[in-house]
Amino acid sequence: MDKQRFSSAAEALASIVGDDTVKDAIQEEVCKTPLIDTLVRMRMQKGISQKRLAELMQCTPSKISRLESSTDDTLKLSDIKEYVRALSIGMSIVLEDNDLPVADQIRQHVFSIHEKLERLVKIANEVDGDSEIIGKINQFYGEVLLNFLVKFESSHSKLRMVVEPEKSSETEVMLENSKELVVTAE
Numbered sequence: 001m002d003k004q005r006f007s008s009a010a011e012a013l014a015s016i017v018g019d020d021t022v023k024d025a026i027q028e029e030v031c032k033t034p035l036i037d038t039l040v041r042m043r044m045q046k047g048i049s050q051k052r053l054a055e056l057m058q059c060t061p062s063k064i065s066r067l068e069s070s071t072d073d074t075l076k077l078s079d080i081k082e083y084v085r086a087l088s089i090g091m092s093i094v095l096e097d098n099d100l101p102v103a104d105q106i107r108q109h110v111f112s113i114h115e116k117l118e119r120l121v122k123i124a125n126e127v128d129g130d131s132e133i134i135g136k137i138n139q140f141y142g143e144v145l146l147n148f149l150v151k152f153e154s155s156h157s158k159l160r161m162v163v164e165p166e167k168s169s170e171t172e173v174m175l176e177n178s179k180e181l182v183v184t185a186e
Contacts, residue, residue, distance in 0.1 A: 032071040039083055040068050046087055056086035117141070 014023035043053060054061040067079055084091045096105055120137050127133045
């Protein structure tokens with residue numbers, strides 16, 4: 001028996017039932033649940049069952065089942081807050097004014113990142129000189145800087161193609177030859 005490869009569960013199910021409209025319907029439903037998918041993935045990564053989560057949230061397992069099988073539009077903010085609290089994970093809600101110029105939106109993100117980096121400095125100050133933790137925080141700062149510079153250069157190169165179109169073919173060759181380097185903490 002030949003193994004078939006599918007790019008998604010929706011494609012696999014459409015193949016099983018022999019109806020491509022099934023694939024479209026499933027993909028449409030998946031688009032309605034990115035938040036729920038993230039919550040479920042986080043729960044599973046922590047190895048917490050629906051039953052245990054229900055205990056932590058002080059509700060019934062059926063409530064967890066209904067929540068996880070609903071769509072993002074039907075979620076209540078209070079349920080999301082309880083869910084993430086029970087998983088001991090943080091939650092941030094970003095409200096962006098899309099009427100603001102993109103530059104102002106970027107400034108807001110830069111200030112937000114700065115606040116989070118300052119929290120790391122505070123942690124480094126509170127670990128009583130633990131050189132391993134301080135070293136890991138320092139290493140992370142380097143990774144943040146490197147990743148930012150790589151992403152910045154990629155965007156800036158694209159901007160240069162607009163600003164200096166006569167040099168764009170030369171820049172395109174350089175971009176094709178360069179490889180993106182993204183460092184992640186171990």
